[in-house]
Amino acid sequence: MDKAYKNKYTNDHLLGNIDLExxxxxxxxxxxxxxxxxxxxxxxxxxxxxxxxxxxxxxxTQYGITYEEKIALLETQQxxxxxxxxxxGVEKSHVDHxxxxxxxxxxxxxxxxxxxxxxxxxxxxxxxxxxxxxxxxH
Numbered sequence: 001m002d003k004a005y006k007n008k009y010t011n012d013h014l015l016g017n018i019d020l021e022x023x024x025x026x027x028x029x030x031x032x033x034x035x036x037x038x039x040x041x042x043x044x045x046x047x048x049x050x051x052x053x054x055x056x057x058x059x060x061t062q063y064g065i066t067y068e069e070k071i072a073l074l075e076t077q078q079x080x081x082x083x084x085x086x087x088x089g090v091e092k093s094h095v096d097h098x099x100x101x102x103x104x105x106x107x108x109x110x111x112x113x114x115x116x117x118x119x120x121x122x123x124x125x126x127x128x129x130x131x132x133x134x135x136x137x138h
Contacts, residue, residue: 013029013045013048013049014027018044019035020044023035027049030049033046055067059095062095070090070093070095070107073106074088077106082105082106083109084112094110095107096113096116098121099121
């Protein structure tokens with residue numbers, strides 16, 4: 001354990017028992033956590049706090065909505081993917097958006113989001129895929 005970081009404040013998340021080799025610590029807010037070491041100061045940070053911080057900036061920057069708006073959108077979909085209608089949790093869900101306009105469409109599961117991306121959101125390609133599956137008895 002690095003003695004220099006025996007106890008370190010990161011906002012209200014006091015970290016103790018920091019092991020920089022294992023990248024673990026005990027956070028007084030979150031309990032046992034992984035440690036993220038980043039930035040110029042190389043200060044160990046509670047990974048859960050870092051996730052919360054990332055959400056705060058990521059969603060507005062990437063999609064123009066807040067994390068809370070993502071949750072609300074998923075709730076309007078009754079917690080299911082807009083395409084396949086399988087249950088999807090908030091953390092495993094993806095904000096689907098038009099890559100040309102940036103407009104948010106709905107919330108998708110990982111598989112459906114990846115499928116749209118792999119098909120380049122090209123409707124003609126999807127139609128050819130449907131014809132292909134029909135041709136082969138699916």
